[in-house]
Amino acid sequence: MIPAVTEDITSSYGSDNGVYVPVIEGSVSDDNSEDNGNGDGEGDSSISDCESVTSGSRIVEVEQTSSFGLIGMVKVDVSDKLHEIIGKKFVARLGYYGIDAEIECIHRNLFDFSEIAQARFSSFRMFANSVEKKNGGDANVKFAWFGGSKGEIVNIVVHGFGCHNIRNAGSFGHGIVLSADHSPLESVDAAIVDEDGIKHILLCRVSMGKSEVVNRGSTQCYPSSDEFQSGVDDLVSPKKIIIWSSQMNTHILPEFVVSFKTLTSIDRPVRVEKPVSPWIPIPNLLAVLSKILAPKAMEEIAQFRRSYLERKICRRDMIKGIREVTGDRLLLAVLKDFTKQRRSNRVD
Structure with missing residues (x-):
């Protein structure tokens, strides 16, 4: 409210x-x-x-x-x-x-x-x-x-x-x-x-x-x-x-x-640390989701993955299908967690 x-x-x-x-x-x-x-x-x-x-x-x-x-x-x-x-x-x-x-x-x-x-x-x-x-x-x-x-x-x-x-x-x-x-x-x-x-x-x-x-x-x-x-x-x-x-x-x-x-120009070139992009390899994503989702949901996701590898659908359609199964909230949580791990590993 x-x-x-x-x-x-x-x-x-x-x-x-x-x-x-x-x-x-x-x-x-x-x-x-x-x-x-x-x-x-x-x-x-x-x-x-x-x-x-x-x-x-x-x-x-x-x-x-x-x-x-x-x-x-x-x-x-x-x-x-x-x-x-x-x-x-x-x-x-x-x-x-x-x-x-x-x-x-x-x-x-x-x-x-x-x-x-x-x-x-x-x-x-x-x-x-x-x-x-x-x-x-x-x-x-x-x-x-x-x-x-x-x-x-x-x-x-x-x-x-x-x-x-x-x-x-x-x-x-x-x-x-x-x-x-x-x-x-x-x-x-x-x-x-x-x-x-x-x-x-x-x-x-x-x-x-x-x-x-x-x-x-x-x-x-x-x-x-x-x-x-x-x-x-x-x-x-x-x-x-x-x-x-x-x-x-x-x-x-x-x-x-x-x-x-x-007090300084907005066009002034600045060296800043390159951020880590929120990204996760599909195999890593499937591994994480398999610990969270029900087997039936994982089979749906696996089918989208197979269809993509067999060139039956494009990558965008595969991602869209995964999002429909997982929901954006869960997918974002997994992405953020993986991104934090990447940052931590890069610092180490």
């Missing part, structure tokens, strides 16, 4: 090293409200000229118009743990590519400064709950980045995503393409410097549900079947997340605006 804004939400942010972000805690409500603890966050808030917002254990006073120039956006204090986690992780990720970045400020979307904002949040929550039910209790909500000009970012926060934002889709179908939280580089590259030499990038919550691979050059504009709700460039370690145009304002929630300066 997707909690209301007033609840303490803890979502994975850069899960590769166990860093988590307490996304939002606290509501925007009248100081004299007698029902501050109901926690449902739906329609009980009343707006005053100056609102109290809870961020972790700290209370800050928020003017209706933030320094970003938008009603409903609050500047996160630099001493706030939220600012530290988001800022530090963002800078570290860019540093991996040799880009020195400096955080100017981070703004948070409160969502309950207007009825439209509340409706936008409620819509995201409603659809995420629907995706959750469809996928056996997992809406697969992740964080992802989207870069653009300051004006574009402002319009998205105020009005939502529009057809002109699909320009980032490039050759990955007709939808909004975001960068996975651990790989912000392409969204950073898409961000345009404003008149003060500052770039702006959105950190969004995305209800991904079950993802399918969308290959480069695809003209896809909606899920290939009712089974999927989003697209990715890679199932094991996606860098691109594709949300189709019909779902761009129900499955994406623009939650933070990170304003920053890059």
